[in-house]
Amino acid sequence: MHARIIKTGFVLLALLAIVVGVQLYLTEPTPPRETISTTSALSTPPSASPVNAPAPVAPKHEENPLAYYAAMGSSLGERPESLDGTAVDGELKADANGQLIVSPGVRQVFDYFLTTIGEEDFETVKARLAHHINRHLPPEAAQQAWRLFGQYMGAKEAISNLPSHDGTSASMRNVVAQRRALRQSWFDAEANDAFFGLENAYDEFQLSRREIMESTNLPEAEQQARLTSLTNALPHTLQKMVTATQAPVAVQHKVEQLREQGTSESEIRALREQQFGPEAADRLAQLDQRKAQWEQQYTAYQQQRQTIIDSGMATQDREAEIQRLRERLFDDSEIRRVEALDRIGQN
Incomplete structure (x- = not known):
């Protein structure tokens, strides 16, 4: 739950x-x-x-x-x-x-x-x-x-x-x-x-x-x-909703501040567990890990993609090479997300 x-x-x-x-x-x-x-x-x-x-x-x-x-x-x-x-x-x-x-x-x-x-x-x-x-x-x-x-x-x-x-x-x-x-x-x-x-x-x-x-x-x-x-x-x-809304936002801001100060992940987990319970704290830690992995993977992709863009290839060859890069680094569901992020980055 x-x-x-x-x-x-x-x-x-x-x-x-x-x-x-x-x-x-x-x-x-x-x-x-x-x-x-x-x-x-x-x-x-x-x-x-x-x-x-x-x-x-x-x-x-x-x-x-x-x-x-x-x-x-x-x-x-x-x-x-x-x-x-x-x-x-x-x-x-x-x-x-x-x-x-x-x-x-x-x-x-x-x-x-x-x-x-x-x-x-x-x-x-x-x-x-x-x-x-x-x-x-x-x-x-x-x-x-x-x-x-x-x-x-x-x-x-x-x-x-x-x-x-x-x-x-x-x-x-x-x-x-x-x-x-x-x-x-x-x-x-x-x-x-x-x-x-x-x-x-x-x-x-x-x-x-x-x-x-x-x-x-x-x-x-x-x-x-x-x-x-x-x-x-x-x-x-609505009062209850406003109060409930403010709680997770306040905790997230606190977490960001603690990380900037070099606070350990065990202390951050203790804070989350106190606010939301152990299962939610586990889930948030997993989400943090997945987010970090995704950001690292997408950053590596962006660097390789930019190398392809700067290579001077013909447009059709360049797009084909970028698509092969996506297929090598991401699964099908992730590719759709990457394509959407690429479109947003071009606007």
């Missing part, structure tokens, strides 16, 4: 602290590990509600995209390594009439499968999701969930094209307003509230918090009092 906690960054907070925090406070949205194509999702905002909206345009070879991808998903092998030992987040439910119940859990299901982008291509991710949808919902509700997924991907793509903020609270508030307007154009009120209600409340909390912190004319004691009052005014559920 601790492994699941580490995998999702605390499941209850995946929709808030990680997604919202990154989108809101970095100067640009975090690039995905692999560019996501939403060809089979909606490409323009729907004019009807998500449940009753017309289905996305199907691939030419298939009139029923859900059936096509579900069939593909049923023949896939083992799940990606990052999902080992985990259960699908969220839930898919239908009412007594076989209609989809639109809830935050539906978005959690979508996000669970989307976390593997980079390990698997988007077509495979869609196939696994479609298979899961078909197994857990009656036919009409399954089609509604699939259309809602298309709208979700379309909205994500549209939001990713918005201009970034300049770091000020006023600019951030403008960006948030644009995101909300886009979501309202893609989803009806029910789905918008289910998918983004807590996120919107968290946005407002963080914006108000930033505005207080930017008030340089406030004495420090008054500033802290206002921040405390702001947190205390949150609904109890």
Whole structure:
């Protein structure tokens, strides 16, 4: 169970602290590990509600995209390594009439499968999701969930094209307003509230918090009092989420500081074990090791790749040599990630 906690960054907070925090406070949205194509999702905002909206345009070879991808998903092998030992987040439910119940859990299901982008291509991710949808919902509700997924991907793509903020609270508030307007154009009120209600409340909390912190004319004691009052005014559920969000971030910052000071890994493990328990501490240590190995391997690849680029080879020969280098150093799932990182580095 601790492994699941580490995998999702605390499941209850995946929709808030990680997604919202990154989108809101970095100067640009975090690039995905692999560019996501939403060809089979909606490409323009729907004019009807998500449940009753017309289905996305199907691939030419298939009139029923859900059936096509579900069939593909049923023949896939083992799940990606990052999902080992985990259960699908969220839930898919239908009412007594076989209609989809639109809830935050539906978005959690979508996000669970989307976390593997980079390990698997988007077509495979869609196939696994479609298979899961078909197994857990009656036919009409399954089609509604699939259309809602298309709208979700379309909205994500549209939001990713918005201009970034300049770091000020006023600019951030403008960006948030644009995101909300886009979501309202893609989803009806029910789905918008289910998918983004807590996120919107968290946005407002963080914006108000930033505005207080930017008030340089406030004495420090008054500033802290206002921040405390702001947190205390949150609904109890959101208060718990904010507190839980701050804990792992604070520990990670502490770990980084300790490493800069030359603290031993045994002391860092003791800190993590005290905060999260022994199983989670083991998992984090393993992730640290894998991250270090990956960074070392990718750095070596970058150096060899640059040598090939500087060699003066013809473009076609150069690309073929780089591809052979990737195949020699990485497995299939890692190659997709390397290709995505190379594309990002070229932009």
